[in-house]
Amino acid sequence: MKYVVREIADREQWEAYVRQFSPNSFLQSWDFGQFHQSLGDRPLYLGLFEGNSQAGGGLFVLTYARRGNYYACAAGPLVREGTSYAEAVTLFVDYLKTRAHQDRASFIRIRPALLNTPDNEKRFRDFGFLPSVMHLHAERTWVLDLSLTEEEILAAMRKNTRYYVKRAPKDGVSVSMCFDRDAVEILYRLQQETVSRQHFVPFTHDYFMGLFEAFKANNEVALFTATFETQPIASAMVNYYGDSAVYHYAASANEFSKLPGAYAILWAAIKEAKLRGCRYFNFWGVVGDDQEKHPWYGLSRFKKGFGGQEIWYLHAQDLPLSWRYHVNRAIETVRKWKRGL
Known part of the structure; x- marks a missing residue:
């Protein structure tokens, strides 16, 4: 046939x-x-x-x-x-x-x-x-096996990463998980600050809002916001689809760059993925350890600190x-x- x-x-x-x-x-x-x-x-x-x-x-x-x-x-x-x-x-x-x-x-x-x-x-x-x-x-990605326990994931983290994850609440950083348009507005606003530091081409407001609305109805997206003294200091959009969670977009405030807001968000997103029964947490795009001059090098080092392995498509x-x-x-x-x- x-x-x-x-x-x-x-x-x-x-x-x-x-x-x-x-x-x-x-x-x-x-x-x-x-x-x-x-x-x-x-x-x-x-x-x-x-x-x-x-x-x-x-x-x-x-x-x-x-x-x-x-x-x-x-x-x-x-x-x-x-x-x-x-x-x-x-x-x-x-x-x-x-x-x-x-x-x-x-x-x-x-x-x-x-x-x-x-x-x-x-x-x-x-x-x-x-x-x-x-x-x-993303083609060159970094993926964490979620069959590990939280304790095993923490133990496998880079030493500095584990330190910042544990330090975040002691520094007064809290993380909320949201499912509303206001949280998207925070992500978009913080992206503008991130662009001023890292000089990449930003995504439009309609892009972020459209992505959120498309996946919201089926509970396949969440916004995580890290705050310090009521001020949003970092934000991320995470997609939860079937057996996989994806750390899709993230941004942070210039003023609070020394606080571990991004670390706190990723740890919260990983724990949420385990609660949803996901098997994989995909940190999305990374570059090689030898690409020190690449614009994504620092971000890649940050992601890899949480443990996992490279999957290169x-x-x-x-x-x-x-x-x-x-x-x-x-x-x-x-x-x-x-x-x-």
Whole structure:
């Protein structure tokens, strides 16, 4: 029987399939597609079917951009064991090619849920893909095993990290977990202060609020705020999706940089993940210990202090669909250089 690609319009059907793949990734969730829809993009929930049996699935977001529209698939596609991965990717690509003209899409970008190995690089090269100039969400990640007890997690932390976690309440730092828009406003405001220190391109207010609203209804997001004498000193947005928690976005105040607010938040978020029954806590993007000049080096050292191990996914791959792709590639190359990435 031949495979057929078709769009899925039912949330329950979609979620039942993607949650079979562990670690679960919110990047392939129904709600992540709805978040992108709130930003004006179009989510395509594509399923690969053999009769009525689903053999593959991938959330491809038709992203509208001035430099050229494109399809983006992060942490996917997800292909059932026993199904040819190469055939599945080929069929998804063929489907997107049939609609690329009407969507004015100039390329397909995939950051697969495959490890960063020479064999996987070759696999996509054989499909006709090129390594992308930019990343697509976190690729080199740091993940903590939550099957450990709290005592075991503390014991495995770097000495200084454990010290700051325990010191936070003694310094008068308290952490609250919130599920309201006011907490998002705090995160957004503190991000502006963080930008002034670290000089990165900030996320918009609509981006933060849209992400929160998309995951709030199903209790898959929480905002953590650290305070000192009623003043917010640090904030983080954490996604809880299936068996995985993700330390997605965080920010802190300039004035209280010496207080361990971020340490207190992460420890609270880890404990909440254990209460929810998560198996993994993903600290999100990190860089190598040898990349001392990278803008994320200090943040990576901070994350790694909590213990865990690196999971490094294959870099994002691009498949050009028109000449406009090369214009986009040139623009992204300049942007990457300016950001020092």
